[in-house]
Each structure stands twice: as C-alpha cells, then as structure tokens.
Amino acid sequence: MLTLIAAASENNALGKDNDLVWHLPDDFKRFKALTSGHFIIMGRKTFESFPKPLPNRTHVIITRQKDYDVPEGCIVVNSLKKAIEVCPENEEIFIIGGGQIYKQSIEIADKIELTRVHTTVEADAFFPEIDEDVWEVIQSEYHPKDEKHKYDFTYLTFVKR
Incomplete structure (x- = not known):
C-alpha cells in the first residue's frame, strides 16, 4: 500500500x-x-532538511545526482518508479515529500x-x-x-x- x-x-x-x-x-x-518500522520515500531536498536520518525507518531518496552520498542504511534511486521497486511488496510504504x-x-x-x-x-x-x-x-x-x-x-x- x-x-x-x-x-x-x-x-x-x-x-x-x-x-x-x-x-x-x-x-x-x-x-x-x-x-x-516502514520504508519512507522522499526527494533529496526533503532528506537534506533532516538533521540526520529518522530512526526506525528505511529512507529511500530520489535524486538525479550521480554518486549522491548518504549514510549507511539509506537507499538512493533516480526515479519514483525505482523507489517503489526497492520497497518490500505487501507492506505500507510512505511518501513523505516534497511537493514534486x-x-x-x-x-x-x-x-x-x-x-x-x-x-x-x-x-x-x-x-x-x-x-x-x-x-x-x-x-x-x-x-x-x-x-x-x-x-x-x-x-x-x-x-x-
């Protein structure tokens, strides 16, 4: 979902x-x-607005930047489609921003x-x-x-x- x-x-x-x-x-x-306890999908700017990754969540960050550096445990993709694909099936996945x-x-x-x-x-x-x-x-x-x-x-x- x-x-x-x-x-x-x-x-x-x-x-x-x-x-x-x-x-x-x-x-x-x-x-x-x-x-x-869930996967959260966000754009790069939303991720950068946090002082550090949010605890107890798997961060999936969408960016067009090549070699975007993120802390261990975060996943970087270049499209919404790929972001959804890396998340587990049959689990609730949250889109947390931003506007685009x-x-x-x-x-x-x-x-x-x-x-x-x-x-x-x-x-x-x-x-x-x-x-x-x-x-x-x-x-x-x-x-x-x-x-x-x-x-x-x-x-x-x-x-x-």
Missing part, C-alpha cells in the same frame, strides 16, 4: 526554503507513530494521511489538490490550537473511492 503523508495548510502549502512553516508537536508524534514527489505519486497512491493546518501561509512547496471525485475522507480528527500548537489542525485520512 502506498500512502502519502503530509501536513499542508488551507492553500496546500507544505514549506518554504526547505523547511516547515509551522511547529506542531502532536503532528510530529503522529508522523513518527505511522511511519516507524507528492505530485508524481498522488495518482498511484492508495491512501493519504493529511494533517490540514487551518491557516494560509506563503510557501514554495505545495501538496497537490485532492480530487474529491477520486478521494474520500474516511477519518477526521480536529485539534484546536493550544500552548504547544499555534494553529488549529485536522488529521484527515483519505482513500480512493
């Missing part, structure tokens, strides 16, 4: 200057809980785990539009802003209709 996982604002903003535009600790916890990788994969994905951040922000990376004729929300969980979270947000789980 191929699952896209992201946090995006009302205008589908993901980030700016290769960084997130908000700090949502509960969303980080959910991301960790869902992706731990989401755009390439949304049509072949089985599920979307989206944290909808209830704000509009300036960004240079965006999540693709979710076509409601194709995707259906099967779970929704609203979280109001609080002392740790500057914005209201909603966890949304989409599956294909």
Whole structure:
C-alpha cells in the first residue's frame, strides 16, 4: 500500500526554503507513530532538511545526482518508479515529500494521511489538490490550537473511492 503523508495548510502549502512553516508537536508524534518500522520515500531536498536520518525507518531518496552520498542504511534511486521497486511488496510504504514527489505519486497512491493546518501561509512547496471525485475522507480528527500548537489542525485520512 502506498500512502502519502503530509501536513499542508488551507492553500496546500507544505514549506518554504526547505523547511516547515509551522511547529506542531502532536503532528510530529503522529508522523513518527505511522511511519516507524516502514520504508519512507522522499526527494533529496526533503532528506537534506533532516538533521540526520529518522530512526526506525528505511529512507529511500530520489535524486538525479550521480554518486549522491548518504549514510549507511539509506537507499538512493533516480526515479519514483525505482523507489517503489526497492520497497518490500505487501507492506505500507510512505511518501513523505516534497511537493514534486507528492505530485508524481498522488495518482498511484492508495491512501493519504493529511494533517490540514487551518491557516494560509506563503510557501514554495505545495501538496497537490485532492480530487474529491477520486478521494474520500474516511477519518477526521480536529485539534484546536493550544500552548504547544499555534494553529488549529485536522488529521484527515483519505482513500480512493
């Protein structure tokens, strides 16, 4: 199963200057809980936005750079197709960004785990539009802003209709 996982604002903003535009600790916890123990596919810029590889996950990095150097345990490929091929069959695989990788994969994905951040922000990376004729929300969980979270947000789980 191929699952896209992201946090995006009302205008589908993901980030700016290769960084997130908000700090949502509960969303980080959910991301960790869902992706731990799985293969995660990402673009090179997303990988480079981490201080170090995320623990308990196998990183598959898509880049056109030849001889791209990564820590032991990370896999480098040059296309989304190859990224999916190196992942185990019959397991949930997560696409974790960035904008171009989401755009390439949304049509072949089985599920979307989206944290909808209830704000509009300036960004240079965006999540693709979710076509409601194709995707259906099967779970929704609203979280109001609080002392740790500057914005209201909603966890949304989409599956294909």
